[in-house]
Amino acid sequence: MxxxxxxxxxxxxxxxxxxxxxxxxxxxxxxxxxxxxxxxxxxxxxxxxxxxxxxxxxxxxxxxxxxxxxxxxxxxxxxxxxxxxxxxxxxxxxxxxxxxxxxxxxxxxxxxxxxxxxxxxxxxxxxxxxxxxxxxxxxxxxxxxxxxxxxxxxxxxxxxxxxxxxxxxxxxxxxxxxxxxSIERSGQTEKRKPFDFSDLKNIIFGSAGMVLILIFVVHFCQTGLQGITGLYVVDKFGFSTKQVGVIWMALAGILIVVQGFLTGPLAKKIGEKPLILIGVFCKALVAFAMVLTTGFVSVLVVFGLFAVSSAITVPTLNATLSKTDNQHKGTLMGFASTAGNLSKVIAPLLTGYLYESNIELPYITTGGIALIGVVICYIWIKNQKNK
Missing domain, CATH: 1.20.1250.20 (MFS general substrate transporter like domains)
Incomplete structure (x- = not known):
């Protein structure tokens, strides 16, 4: 510890x-x-x-x-x-x-x-x-x-x-x-071997591959929703800069509280994989619910759920990924970072173009991608249980 x-x-x-x-x-x-x-x-x-x-x-x-x-x-x-x-x-x-x-x-x-x-x-x-x-x-x-x-x-x-x-x-x-x-402390120095391309193949097509896909999906949904929402609430509801600021402050506050005090105990109580499934499903729920919002209070409630889903999925996915290969934890975290950052490049571009067609379309599309993530997560959990 x-x-x-x-x-x-x-x-x-x-x-x-x-x-x-x-x-x-x-x-x-x-x-x-x-x-x-x-x-x-x-x-x-x-x-x-x-x-x-x-x-x-x-x-x-x-x-x-x-x-x-x-x-x-x-x-x-x-x-x-x-x-x-x-x-x-x-x-x-x-x-x-x-x-x-x-x-x-x-x-x-x-x-x-x-x-x-x-x-x-x-x-x-x-x-x-x-x-x-x-x-x-x-x-x-x-x-x-x-x-x-x-x-x-x-x-x-x-x-x-x-x-x-x-x-x-x-x-x-x-x-x-x-x-x-940490490597010397954990006694793993002698056990480590150099990374080669066969390790890359094992990571992508092994048990870590599904987790990396989920990391991409989760970051894609988060980045897509965060990037377009400020413009969306101004165009749809005429929010002031103060109201937009309150939404982002509330988002940050909820993230801090849930990540700092609740995610760890929840992962212990219900398990990491079920917690990830709940978090990804909440992403889909948030995306579809944004289309139904009617004003400041409803947006605040929906984005509160968005903050909770973000707080429980990302650290739990990272924790789960780190358990899949003790020899190459650093490499795994590197690929997790790449998956997350790649989504941050793609998601804003896609949601921006969709927004120009219809301001509701980014949320419907993101919700659909999150549902695909739910299916992937369910299959992954089922395969792990069978193993």
Whole structure:
């Protein structure tokens, strides 16, 4: 079982990645404008970040299986600090592009190795709980970042980036001093073997393959719903910016509470696989229910259920995936990150085009994809029982 120091250090590292990402969101449009860049350039910055994470996550995961989790987490944190510092110094769009690419490459190192660390260090009974706490730390960072970034930007547009760099460097020092190496502690060093393409085949077509498909489906539904809902409620109901802000704050608050305190106990009580099935079904329910909403209260209730479903599915899927192969936990977490990030590239594009045809169509389509996920999850659970 993990002691308090590693939990604190890991949670801080995860919070820093989320904080550094969300801290710059309210500043970026103004920062881009000062550099003479526009919407097309902002789109490139968003795309290159997601693409870098998608491509590099499996590499970092496999490398953490070879050299250990702590070095990869440390590399990710210090590199992320450097990338934020470069943002603050940027005097051209290309400097921003290089810094954002570096940020995507290195943030994936920390997130993947942190999940693998939890898989190494937690008992099977505690794994969902510890994965959920990492998720709660990420939610705290996402919620705090825009508020802190907006305040700091009042003094200087570059200050949020320098602040994020400083926080990241402090996290790097804490990782170095507080975090023991999980692979050595778990006694698995001699048992590990290099990753090759036969391992990739076993992962994709073995027991982990179904979990990776479910991770893609869940992240696809989450990203698709989150990305379009702000525009949807404004166009359909005429919500004010304050009402939209309340919805996102409520979403973040529910995520933090459920991930931090409820997901672990629920996984113990009813089992991880049934909990995943419930979560994916709730995704479908949320998507279809959004079409039936009539105003602020109903949207708030539906998005509350959306937050609960997100909080119970993602950490539980990660915990389940980490149990499928003790030899390559880092590689598995890398592929999980790739599946999630790939969905974040595809889902916004698809829902955006569908929205132009009919504002209800993204929700109907997402609900249908979630139902396919329910069927996949049911088949997976049934096959596991037969085995």
């Amino acid at each position: 993990m002691n308090k120091k590693p939990i604190f250090a890991l949670n801080l590292a995860t919070l820093v990645i989320a904080l550094g990402y969300s801290l710059i969101l309210p500043v970026m449009p103004f920062y881009m404008e000062n550099l003479g860049a526009g919407g097309r350039e902002l789109g490139w910055l968003t795309a290159v970040y997601a693409l870098a994470q998608t491509v590099c996550a499996p590499f970092w995961g496999a490398l953490s299986d070879r050299i250990g989790r702590k070095p990869i987490i440390s590399i990710g944190i210090i590199g992320y600090s450097i990338s934020l510092f470069l943002f603050g110094l940027a005097s051209s769009f290309w400097t921003l592009f290089i810094a954002r690419s570096l940020s995507g490459i290195l943030s994936s190192a920390t997130s993947v190795a942190s999940l693998a660390y939890v898989g190494d260090s937690s008992s099977e009974e505690e794994r969902s709980k510890n994965m959920s706490q990492l998720g709660a730390s990420m939610s705290v960072g996402v919620m705090m970042g825009p508020l802190l970034g907006g305040i700091l930007a009042g003094y200087s547009l570059a200050l949020p980036f320098f602040t994020g760099a400083g926080i990241s460097f402090i996290a790097f020092l804490l990782i170095l001093t507080l975090l023991p190496e």
